[in-house]
Amino acid sequence: MDEPSTRVFWPMTGVDASAGRVIGWRSRDTLCVVGIVQDWLWDKARVAMRGEEDLVGLEIVGRAEMDATKSTDVNDKQLTFWVNKERIPHSCSKPAVLVLYKPPDSSRLQYLTSSPSPDLNLPALDGHDPRFQLTIENDQLSYLIDLINKARHVQRLLRSLQMERAAEEKKKRKKQGSLSSTSDFLFLFDVCAQATNFLFSLSIPCLGSLRTHFSSADQLCIRLEQSIREPVRYLTTRNHGGINDRAARYNVFWNTVWLVLNDLILGYAAHNLIRQYSEWLSTTISTFFSWLNDWPVGLKLNTPLSQFFCSTFAFLIQRWGDYVTPSFHSLLPRLIYLLSIFSLMGLTTLLAIAHDIINLLTLHILFGYKIMRAVCGWQIDSLGGLWNLFRGKRWNVLRQRTDSYEYDIDQLFLGTLLFTVSAFLFPTVLSYTTLFCLTRGIIFIACRIFEVIRQGMNRFPLYELVLWVKEPSRVPAGLNFTVHTLPTDDKGKEIDGKFVMRRALVLKSTPKPLSDILFHQ
Numbered sequence: 001m002d003e004p005s006t007r008v009f010w011p012m013t014g015v016d017a018s019a020g021r022v023i024g025w026r027s028r029d030t031l032c033v034v035g036i037v038q039d040w041l042w043d044k045a046r047v048a049m050r051g052e053e054d055l056v057g058l059e060i061v062g063r064a065e066m067d068a069t070k071s072t073d074v075n076d077k078q079l080t081f082w083v084n085k086e087r088i089p090h091s092c093s094k095p096a097v098l099v100l101y102k103p104p105d106s107s108r109l110q111y112l113t114s115s116p117s118p119d120l121n122l123p124a125l126d127g128h129d130p131r132f133q134l135t136i137e138n139d140q141l142s143y144l145i146d147l148i149n150k151a152r153h154v155q156r157l158l159r160s161l162q163m164e165r166a167a168e169e170k171k172k173r174k175k176q177g178s179l180s181s182t183s184d185f186l187f188l189f190d191v192c193a194q195a196t197n198f199l200f201s202l203s204i205p206c207l208g209s210l211r212t213h214f215s216s217a218d219q220l221c222i223r224l225e226q227s228i229r230e231p232v233r234y235l236t237t238r239n240h241g242g243i244n245d246r247a248a249r250y251n252v253f254w255n256t257v258w259l260v261l262n263d264l265i266l267g268y269a270a271h272n273l274i275r276q277y278s279e280w281l282s283t284t285i286s287t288f289f290s291w292l293n294d295w296p297v298g299l300k301l302n303t304p305l306s307q308f309f310c311s312t313f314a315f316l317i318q319r320w321g322d323y324v325t326p327s328f329h330s331l332l333p334r335l336i337y338l339l340s341i342f343s344l345m346g347l348t349t350l351l352a353i354a355h356d357i358i359n360l361l362t363l364h365i366l367f368g369y370k371i372m373r374a375v376c377g378w379q380i381d382s383l384g385g386l387w388n389l390f391r392g393k394r395w396n397v398l399r400q401r402t403d404s405y406e407y408d409i410d411q412l413f414l415g416t417l418l419f420t421v422s423a424f425l426f427p428t429v430l431s432y433t434t435l436f437c438l439t440r441g442i443i444f445i446a447c448r449i450f451e452v453i454r455q456g457m458n459r460f461p462l463y464e465l466v467l468w469v470k471e472p473s474r475v476p477a478g479l480n481f482t483v484h485t486l487p488t489d490d491k492g493k494e495i496d497g498k499f500v501m502r503r504a505l506v507l508k509s510t511p512k513p514l515s516d517i518l519f520h521q
Contacts, residue, residue: 255463263346472511
């Protein structure tokens with residue numbers, strides 16, 4: 001026996017009657033059932049179809065009965081279902097594959113989504129019946145998922161029609177729609193935010209943009225964009241677009257709210273702790289210079305060159321300290337007060353300002369690092385060229401290779417002399433370069449830690465992670481089918497024109513993997 005030609009998606013909840021017209025949508029050889037209604041309620045639903053978008057395409061797809069001996073008057077295209085006490089069919093007038101689903105509650109932004117996979121092919125999961133198989137094409141599955149996502153809303157509309165409250169529901173929806181006009185009022189503020197963002201992102205020749213150089217400017221742009229765009233995003237979470245888009249906007253909005261609140265709480269804690277620290281300056285670099293000048297750990301450096309580097313950079317640091325330290329000490333109370341005030345704007349703002357302050361206070365270290373890196377690079381290149389001369393080689397610019405070359409005795413003597421001098425001076429240059437590289441590396445690591453924490457606090461999917469733990473149906477990533485055995489009294493026999501459904505597929509939502517939530521943002 002071939003695969004049954006009809007697939008029936010039947011809701012596990014929301015069916016209010018045990019007998020009557022079975023209504024739903026038809027897609028080729030697949031039925032998506034919404035519920036069971038009486039004839040008079042179906043007539044009201046047909047009238048309501050004119051003004052309700054979710055009811056478009058709804059039709060009678062069969063009839064439901066509880067008494068198997070009662071005759072039916074449906075045509076050949078429609079089916080007769082015999083349901084149990086839970087209003088789930090256990091028999092059908094034609095062969096069919098039953099797929100049970102729980103309608104997602106769109107008011108709670110629950111929805112189903114199909115994974116980006118090829119056509120769904122579910123083979124027999126029950127070894128007792130190799131004929132039990134479900135194959136759905138990808139485009140048809142997407143259409144069925146859209147129907148299932150609005151099934152709960154249609155059930156509520158039918159229930160409201162039955163209770164004579166359709167006018168009240170329509171008025172409520174119109175009131176929600178009127179809120180969208182507020183988004184037009186916020187459009188002007190959105191333009192202001194975009195203008196400010198453009199000014200901070202404007203690239204200045206030879207300098208770059210302020211947003212790339214200053215973390216505080218970047219954090220200001222982020223908060224300004226959030227304060228303007230999040231109200232608009234909230235207004236569009238209820239009545240704009242499909243359930244997938246509305247749920248995504250809703251999650252983004254509340255994730256931003258949670259992150260900002262946690263940011264403010266941590267900022268207030270930092271506000272209380274920051275008063276316990278007065279200052280931090282790197283005052284031990286001169287000690288390192290003296291340590292290097294005294295031939296540390298047996299490393300014999302060139303004394304005149306070491307004294308030159310030591311005196312030069314010590315003078316640079318001393319001049320920096322003479323101008324910066326007095327001003328810093330005089331401005332320190334105000335600086336601490338400003339940091340405590342800015343910390344009330346959130347821990348991310350405090351981290352951004354601390355990042356910029358560290359960069360400003362260590363400009364002399366950056367300057368010394370660039371000088372020593374240039375000197376060390378120049379000496380390495382010189383040693384490479386002199387080494388080739390010492391070996392009788394020369395770099396061929398045209399062929400981009402090293403060729404043999406005959407030098408004069410004077411050239412060899414001078415090159416050997418310069419190579420020897422450079423080789424003995426190189427450890428001293430390398431020692432000071434290493435010192436500045438380590439110092440600059442520590443400063444860079446500290447700034448990167450601040451930046452990573454700030455970016456993480458701005459983008460961490462906290463709200464979606466809480467939903468993944470509390471309500472996984474609101475963060476779906478795919479579908480899962482399991483086989484469920486249906487209770488029946490017919491012992492699996494086909495009698496009186498009934499085809500008994502011994503098993504059914506249960507459609508369930510598969511939540512997102514934790515890795516997708518944390519790393520795909």
